[in-house]
Amino acid sequence: xxNSLKLRDKQVIWHPYTPQKYMPDPIPIVKGDGCxxxxxxxxxxxxxISSWWVTIHGHAHPYIAEKLYEQAKTxxxxxxxxxxxxxxxxxxxxxxxxxxxxxxxxxxxxNGSTATEVALKMSIQYWWNKGQRNRNKILAFNNSYxxxxxxxxxxxxxxxxxxxxxxxLFEVIFIDVHQANFDISQLDDxxxxxxxxACLIYEPLVQGAGGMLMYEAxxxxxxxxxxxxxxVICIADEVMTGFGRTGKLFASHYxxxxxxxxxxxxxxxxxxxxxxxxxxxxxIYEAFLEEDKLKxxxxxxxxxxxxxxxxxxxxxxxxxxxxxxxxNIDRIGQQHQSFASRVAVEFPAITKNIRCCGTLFAFELxxxxxxxxxxxxxxxxxxxxxxxxxxxxxxxxxxxxxPYCITEVELEKVYLTINEILGELNAVN
Numbered sequence: 001x002x003n004s005l006k007l008r009d010k011q012v013i014w015h016p017y018t019p020q021k022y023m024p025d026p027i028p029i030v031k032g033d034g035c036x037x038x039x040x041x042x043x044x045x046x047x048x049i050s051s052w053w054v055t056i057h058g059h060a061h062p063y064i065a066e067k068l069y070e071q072a073k074t075x076x077x078x079x080x081x082x083x084x085x086x087x088x089x090x091x092x093x094x095x096x097x098x099x100x101x102x103x104x105x106x107x108x109x110x111n112g113s114t115a116t117e118v119a120l121k122m123s124i125q126y127w128w129n130k131g132q133r134n135r136n137k138i139l140a141f142n143n144s145y146x147x148x149x150x151x152x153x154x155x156x157x158x159x160x161x162x163x164x165x166x167x168x169l170f171e172v173i174f175i176d177v178h179q180a181n182f183d184i185s186q187l188d189d190x191x192x193x194x195x196x197x198a199c200l201i202y203e204p205l206v207q208g209a210g211g212m213l214m215y216e217a218x219x220x221x222x223x224x225x226x227x228x229x230x231x232v233i234c235i236a237d238e239v240m241t242g243f244g245r246t247g248k249l250f251a252s253h254y255x256x257x258x259x260x261x262x263x264x265x266x267x268x269x270x271x272x273x274x275x276x277x278x279x280x281x282x283x284i285y286e287a288f289l290e291e292d293k294l295k296x297x298x299x300x301x302x303x304x305x306x307x308x309x310x311x312x313x314x315x316x317x318x319x320x321x322x323x324x325x326x327x328n329i330d331r332i333g334q335q336h337q338s339f340a341s342r343v344a345v346e347f348p349a350i351t352k353n354i355r356c357c358g359t360l361f362a363f364e365l366x367x368x369x370x371x372x373x374x375x376x377x378x379x380x381x382x383x384x385x386x387x388x389x390x391x392x393x394x395x396x397x398x399x400x401x402x403p404y405c406i407t408e409v410e411l412e413k414v415y416l417t418i419n420e421i422l423g424e425l426n427a428v429n
Contacts, residue, residue, distance in 0.1 A: 032059025055271030071311035087310035101258025112239035112265035113147025115276035123199035145209035243267035247358030270316035
């Protein structure tokens with residue numbers, strides 16, 4: 001059965017982020033349960049990266065499935081221009097209770113990339129509506145990643161992800177906030193025209209696809225304060241960092257100065273359905289409260305506020321609010337810290353930059369170039385799969401982002417797998 005499905009797949013499917021020539025056979029997955037994925041041959045794999053960082057409660061959670069089923073029997077989809085429904089309103093109410101700062105409005109979309117796209121459009125049009133149409137420059141971080149649509153690509157690091165589209169992306173002012181020697185005064189030396197800057201977009205505390213780069217909250221706090229002093233709109237891309245990943249519900253909760261716009265997706269529905277959120281303060285929303293219809297925010301998606309997705313998100317929030325969930329998040333963070341110390345002692349010759357933040361753990365392998373296309377990542381994936389663990393390094397950056405339901409024993413198996421792989425690599429290098 002597995003060979004048949006692999007063959008059928010290779011005849012019709014184009015997989016994402018995958019070189020198509022000599023592509024390894026995809027592994028047919030037939031079942032998910034907690035932190036495990038099961039293939040057609042009955043092999044189980046611990047999903048140590050939460051399937052691209054989304055399944056925060058694990059796979060096929062019965063409570064989310066139950067709520068999804070209940071909603072599917074009632075209302076599966078309705079146009080969200082002119083209509084509304086209970087799951088969308090209730091989800092907005094609950095998110096507004098939890099989001100950092102003075103966030104007061106929720107705009108729904110489909111995924112993380114569209115959530116950031118909406119935020120950028122909101123920010124640019126905010127100033128357009130205000131009659132300051134020359135205020136359209138954007139600040140972003142080097143090593144950032146905000147998605148694969150054109151606006152999201154434009155505010156992301158120029159990299160292999162964007163190489164074919166470089167001349168189509170709009171101009172952005174990039175800054176190096178993650179560098180150890182970064183100082184806020186450098187922005188003035190850089191000659192940033194603050195009166196022309198519309199917004200700053202950033203991944204708080206952790207730059208995900210850019211290599212799980214982590215930086216201090218105080219540094220970001222100072223940057224947000226400076227931007228807001230110039231009335232620059234601050235956009236927190238919490239698509240990856242939201243819903244407990246950094247230890248707190250949102251990474252912005254580590255900061256004194258809060259964003260004007262927050263982007264959410266991934267863990268929002270517990271990984272069950274595609275859903276994006278762009279949440280903003282009343283200051284942003286107010287600029288669109290105009291009699292002039294040209295100042296309307298002309299943006300939407302066919303599946304905006306899909307009732308099924310909203311029901312899944314509400315169920316995920318229920319699980320997040322359980323005391324046991326926060327206890328698991330804290331315990332995972334403590335286990336990571338302990339494992340980081342062990343890796344540093346046992347494999348100093350082939351590892352560097354060992355770091356943790358909440359449920360995130362990462363390090364670089366000192367093998368080949370520090371880049372996404374380093375083939376060591378594929379090698380590690382194969383070695384881990386043979387041991388019943390799924391890892392997907394970002395080039396030479398090995399990281400863990402397990403679902404919160406993973407047990408202490410299961411996480412120790414992941415650590416043991418990494419230890420064994422590092423031992424093999426250490427022996428031949």
